[in-house]
Amino acid sequence: MTEDFDVRLVEDVKSYTPDPQYRKNAWMGDYQKVYNEFLANPDAFWEKMAKELDWIKPWDKVKEWNYPYAKWFTGARLNVSANCLDRHVHNSRRNKVALIWKGEGGSEQIFTYQKLLSQVARFANALKKIGVKKGDTVCIYMPLVPEQVIAMLACARIGAVHSVVFGGFGAAALNMRIKDADAKVVITADITIRRGKAIQLKAIVDEAIINAPTVENVVVLRRREPKVDLHEKEMDFYEMMEGMPDVCPPEEMDAEDRFFILYTSGSTGKPKGIVHTCGGYMVGTYYTSKYIFDIKDNDTFWCTADPGWITGHSYIVYGPLAVGATVFITELTPDYPDAGSFWNLVEEQKITIFYTAPTAIRMFMKMGESWPNKYDLSSLRIIGSVGEPLNPEAFEWYYRVIGKSRTPIVDTWWQTETGMHMITTMIGETMHPGFAGKPIPGVEADVVDKDGKPVKPGTGGLLVIKSPWPAMLRTVYKDDERYRKYWETIPGVYAVGDLAVKSDDGYIMILGRSDDIIIVSGHNIGTAEVESALVSHNAVAEAAVIGKPDVVKGNSIKAFVILRVGNAPSDRLKQDLLHHVRTTLGPIAMPHEIDFVDKLPKTRSGKIMRRVLKAQEMGMDPGDISTLEE
Ligand code: WT7
Numbered sequence: 001m002t003e004d005f006d007v008r009l010v011e012d013v014k015s016y017t018p019d020p021q022y023r024k025n026a027w028m029g030d031y032q033k034v035y036n037e038f039l040a041n042p043d044a045f046w047e048k049m050a051k052e053l054d055w056i057k058p059w060d061k062v063k064e065w066n067y068p069y070a071k072w073f074t075g076a077r078l079n080v081s082a083n084c085l086d087r088h089v090h091n092s093r094r095n096k097v098a099l100i101w102k103g104e105g106g107s108e109q110i111f112t113y114q115k116l117l118s119q120v121a122r123f124a125n126a127l128k129k130i131g132v133k134k135g136d137t138v139c140i141y142m143p144l145v146p147e148q149v150i151a152m153l154a155c156a157r158i159g160a161v162h163s164v165v166f167g168g169f170g171a172a173a174l175n176m177r178i179k180d181a182d183a184k185v186v187i188t189a190d191i192t193i194r195r196g197k198a199i200q201l202k203a204i205v206d207e208a209i210i211n212a213p214t215v216e217n218v219v220v221l222r223r224r225e226p227k228v229d230l231h232e233k234e235m236d237f238y239e240m241m242e243g244m245p246d247v248c249p250p251e252e253m254d255a256e257d258r259f260f261i262l263y264t265s266g267s268t269g270k271p272k273g274i275v276h277t278c279g280g281y282m283v284g285t286y287y288t289s290k291y292i293f294d295i296k297d298n299d300t301f302w303c304t305a306d307p308g309w310i311t312g313h314s315y316i317v318y319g320p321l322a323v324g325a326t327v328f329i330t331e332l333t334p335d336y337p338d339a340g341s342f343w344n345l346v347e348e349q350k351i352t353i354f355y356t357a358p359t360a361i362r363m364f365m366k367m368g369e370s371w372p373n374k375y376d377l378s379s380l381r382i383i384g385s386v387g388e389p390l391n392p393e394a395f396e397w398y399y400r401v402i403g404k405s406r407t408p409i410v411d412t413w414w415q416t417e418t419g420m421h422m423i424t425t426m427i428g429e430t431m432h433p434g435f436a437g438k439p440i441p442g443v444e445a446d447v448v449d450k451d452g453k454p455v456k457p458g459t460g461g462l463l464v465i466k467s468p469w470p471a472m473l474r475t476v477y478k479d480d481e482r483y484r485k486y487w488e489t490i491p492g493v494y495a496v497g498d499l500a501v502k503s504d505d506g507y508i509m510i511l512g513r514s515d516d517i518i519i520v521s522g523h524n525i526g527t528a529e530v531e532s533a534l535v536s537h538n539a540v541a542e543a544a545v546i547g548k549p550d551v552v553k554g555n556s557i558k559a560f561v562i563l564r565v566g567n568a569p570s571d572r573l574k575q576d577l578l579h580h581v582r583t584t585l586g587p588i589a590m591p592h593e594i595d596f597v598d599k600l601p602k603t604r605s606g607k608i609m610r611r612v613l614k615a616q617e618m619g620m621d622p623g624d625i626s627t628l629e630e
Contacts, residue, residue, distance in 0.1 A: 013392045016399065016431045018408045023428025028291045031426040031441070038441040045442060046072075046470055049287045050279075053322065054078070054087050056252050059279075063468065068487030070468035071256050072280035079250035080259065080282045081124075081157040084321035085117040086250065093297075093324050100300075101146045102330040102345065104193055109146050113324070116150070119241075121248035124154040126240035130217050132185055134159030134251055137261065139183035139215075140308075141165045141174060141205060143192035144331045147221050147237060148307050149317055151187045156259070159251035163261040163273070166308030167192050167201060168604040173271075173626035174208035177263050180273055181477065182214045187237070189221035190228045195336040202228065255279025261477050262310055264416035271626070273477030274310075274416050282322060284420035284442075284471025289319030292410055292421045292440065293353050294382060302328040303355040304342070309605055310416040311386055314471075315355060319420075334360060339367040343375040354402070355384035355410075359542075359606035361394045366541040366564050369401045377402060382427055384410040388607060389510050391532035395433035411436045413510055415496065417486065419471030423508055434532075435507040443469055447502045452490045455502075460511060463500040464493040518547030518555045527610060530581060530589050534559060537580045539567040544600050545591065546614045559591040560600060560613060569596035603627040 028034060038045040043062040050059070050073060060075035088096065099111040111119070132138060138160045142148040144167070155162040163181040165174050178186065188205045191198040202220055209215045221237040222228055230236060253259075259278045263271040289295055293315075301320050305311035307329075320327045328349050334342045342364075346354060364372065383403050390398070390411045399409055413423035413436040423445055425437030439445040444466040448454050455461035472494070476482040489495040499511040512528035527545040534543035542562040547555035561577065563569065574594050582590050601612040604627060615622035 013396075013433045015433070016405075018428055018431075019406070020428070022408055026291075026294045026427050028294070028426055028428075028441075031429055031438070034441040035438075039444075042442075042467065046283065049442075050283045053083050053282065053286060059255065063470075065468055067492070068484055069474075070280075070472060072277075072468075072470045073255040073283070076255040076279055077252050078255060078279055078282070079157065079159075079253055080278055080318060080322075081120060081153045082250040083282060083286070084153060084156075084318060085113060085120060087322075088113045088324045089117050096297075096324065097326045098321060099146055099149060100326065100328045100349065102328075102332060102349075103145070104196065104332065111146060116153075118246035119150050120153040120157060121246050122241045122244040123150050123237075124157040124248040125244040127154055127160065127185070128158055128248075129244070130185065130219075130235070130240070132158065132160050134253075135161065135258070136184045137161045137163055137181045139163050139165060139174075139178050139181065139186045141167060141169075141186060141188045141201065142221065142308075143167050143189050143201065144306050144329060145189065145221070145223075146329075147189070149329075151219075152307060152313075152317055153321075157248055157250050159253055159257065161258050161260055163263070164308045164313065165263070166306055166604055168308075168629070170626065171204045171207035174204060175210075175212060176626070177271070177273075178208060178212045178215060180263075180271075181261050183212070184214055185217045185219060186215055187219040187221075189237075190224050193223075193331055195333055198224065253278045256474070258474075260313065262313060262416055264310070271624075272479065272482055274473045275475045275477050276419050276471065277474050280470030280472070281419050282318065284469065285314045285319035286322040287442065288421040288440070289315060289323045289325070292412060292424055292426070293320075293355070293384065294427055295320060295323045295325045295353065297324070299325060299352040299381075300328055300349055300379075301325045301353045301355075302346075302349070302351045304334075304357070304360065305355075305386075305605075310419070311355075314420060334363065335367070338371075339364075340371040340374055343372045343377060346377050346380065347375040350379040352379055353382045353384070354380055355386065357387040357606050358385055358390045358394050359387065359602070361385065361390070361398050362535065362542055364402075365394065365397050366562075368565075369397075372401055377404065380404075380407050382410060383407050384412060386412045386414070387605065389512060389528045389532070390433075390436075391528070391535055392433040393532065393536040395431075399431075399433075413437075413498075413508070417473045418465070418469070419473065420469070422465065422469070423510075425507075432503070432507050435503065435509045438506050438508065445508065446493075447500045447508065448490065448493070450490065452493060457502050457504045460499055460501050462490065462514060463496040463498045463508070463510065464490055465496065466493050468494075518545070518557060529585060530557060530559065530591065533581045533585045533589065534561060534577060534591075537577055539563055539573060540577070541565075542600060542608075544608045544610055544613055546610045546617065548592075548614075548617060550592075556592040557590070558593040558595070558617060560595050560597045562597060562600065601625075602629045604629050 057077040059073035064071040098113045101109045261273045303315045408427040412421045447461040530545040531543040541564045550556040601609045
């Protein structure tokens, strides 16, 4: 960790400052000024934010910090769904569009705030009727359809704890999550539609609930005609709602009542049930939706994630709806019906804020810029990225081809555990490709060594959060020890598990997970750095790098490379790539081996599973691969 990181990779990368209008018109205004206000009085900062929302009873204290446990807005009572729906219905947004959904073959569904509230209330009443009570866990395993959002909000309305499992997980992964969370009800659909094909979802649920004795009912959204048969304990999503009143008084929740559980993969392989609570999560996601994405009343906001991930929880459902935004979602994929599908939707829906992941951006790069160039993307005013480091090459492409060298990019760093954005470059501020940005007002972050001492700028270290924030996880479900680990690895601070470098002016570059660092001859080399270097070669679409034990060097680097269309694997190209890494990063970062591959093992959220590559390479057991795509 004492090794100076080589930030040469971004040294010759241009920085960009958006038009001053952006900062002038932004909710945030002057970042530094707001940040200083926060530092001067953190509780006052959050209190001001919380006051923008509706509370049944106000808090006694903004925060109680009892290291490593935090409580926020203690004594306050609220309901999140009431803030996402009723708050708008009772003011001028009753007839504003809350949700637009596009499916295949041009199908479309539009919900105003009033309509969404009515549907949520009816489904909430239906859940109550089958015995779901405050505190019960409901597992939601659905495709990307409006009913998934309705199911989540209905749980929130009655105080049921949802555990949403992404619809791409297999039976064993679903079974583990149902059992760990003691789910009483599973809400699913007969099918999910991917690239024109129907994929059976319910069959997976059937398998997953064998051996899951807590499950009393399965609710099925039947999309297909003729409708699939329902068995004992199974009920139809819409039949349940028939005759149900469209009014359902929101359950009065304590700010610290459990809101939802969401499983995330940990370094051990066994997924962790991250627990979020009502008050703090609502304030954190509301604040970041409004101030990081700068959502205004006439925006159409599209986050390309699935509600089944934290990105979807926070920035499809709870944050944007708490703000009163118009949210666009789609079951379509970026390559179907063709590689222009997303850009066609941006043009058609006049999307103004677009939020996606680097892996998608690199896929768009691979498909070629002629696709986005066919469409009018001039409605876009802010584009965002999340999930992994946005390498300078991808940044440049995203900025130039999608943002037309005009729109700011918000590269947002955060985690399932943080619940909300933590680090980004606020719109209007200068963007340095390769660097996510600075801690947002409300967040204190730093880069430290393993003893918690801040490292000097330009030196790699561990990213930490130095003080509690409202949307932080409260525990790991049934495994509080794992929760404490976050705060005890480096005493006094929350250890993120990422390696980072800070520049002289406080911008933070995320290098990747701490377990994705390879030590070669005593030098720290970030897999993300090497991958970024490889991807910056014009023949490379995507790359993954792992460390292999080496008796002399400690580790050697092996790279797996996917080529861009029009390039063929050859020894000459291999040499060319090695030379390229050598000249961008230096000889110590040069891979010792390069394999050309067609595919990389990825999680369904698009993260490369280097662990799997490594296990394969060494003939070892890859461990838990339940999050692996396909
Ligand atoms: C990990 C958290 C937060 C929603 C999606 C992922 C990596 C996330 C960035 C970013 C570099 C990033 C980190 C983090 N990550 N955003 N903008 N730049 N890395 O949630 O599955 O909980 O993963 O994703 O390594 O720790 P998650």
